[in-house]
Amino acid sequence: MSDEGAGPVVHAAVLREPAHRVSPQAVPFWRVSALIGDAVLVVAVVVAYVLIPDVPGWTLVLVLLVAAAAIAHVVLMPQIRYRVHRWEVTDTAVHTRSGWIGRETRIAPISRVQTVDSRQGALMRLFGLASITVTTASAAGPITVDCLDADTAREVVARLTAITAATEDDAT
Structure with a gap:
């Protein structure tokens, strides 16, 4: 049987993971962030349990499950997220992988980059971290x-700005 007229042969390309991890300081940052959010949730659930009269006995189990889930989130999420999150900027593309339950991989050709922004909230500053957003x-x-090291984030923003300024395409 002949393949003539069957169209072009498509070869499966293997996508490698981005080269760089985020800063190791991301782990304690994510842990503190999760602790703050989860503590608010657990306190609200416990206060509701205490203040609502005639609560059925099974709701104590629900309160304990919420507390256990919050503890697991604070302990497990930062480590898993650190192993997954990766990034890379080359002369041709921006490549990221993120997530801790689901995974998202994004690749943007440099010719499509319109803006590069950096962000550093108060808690991120405390940990020496910054984030960049490529529109x-x-x-x-x-x-x-x-969660890049703040100095690395500045370098990446400067590099992306230089690369995109040298690119002749119009990012549309």
């Missing part, structure tokens, strides 16, 4: 690289 001409939205 592209894409319906999928911007690409964000969270």
Whole structure:
């Protein structure tokens, strides 16, 4: 049997993971962030349990499950997220992978980059971290690289700015 007229042969490309991890300081940052959010939730659930009269006995089990889930979130999420989150900027593309339950991989050609922004909230400053956001001409939205060392984030922003300024395409 002949393959003539069958069209072009498509070879499966293997996508490698982005080269760089986020800063190791991301782990304690994510842990403190999760602790703050989860503590608010657990306190609200416990206060509701205590203040609401005639609560059925099974609701104590629900309160304990919420507390156990919060503890697991604070302990497990930062480590898993650190192993997964990766990023890379080359002369041709911005490549990220993120998530801790689900995974998202994004690749944006440099020719599609429109703006490069950095963000450093108060808690991020405390840990010496910053995030960068690369806005592209894409319906999928911007690409964000969270929890880079602040100096690395400044270098990446400067590099992306230089690369995109030298690119002749119009990012549309």
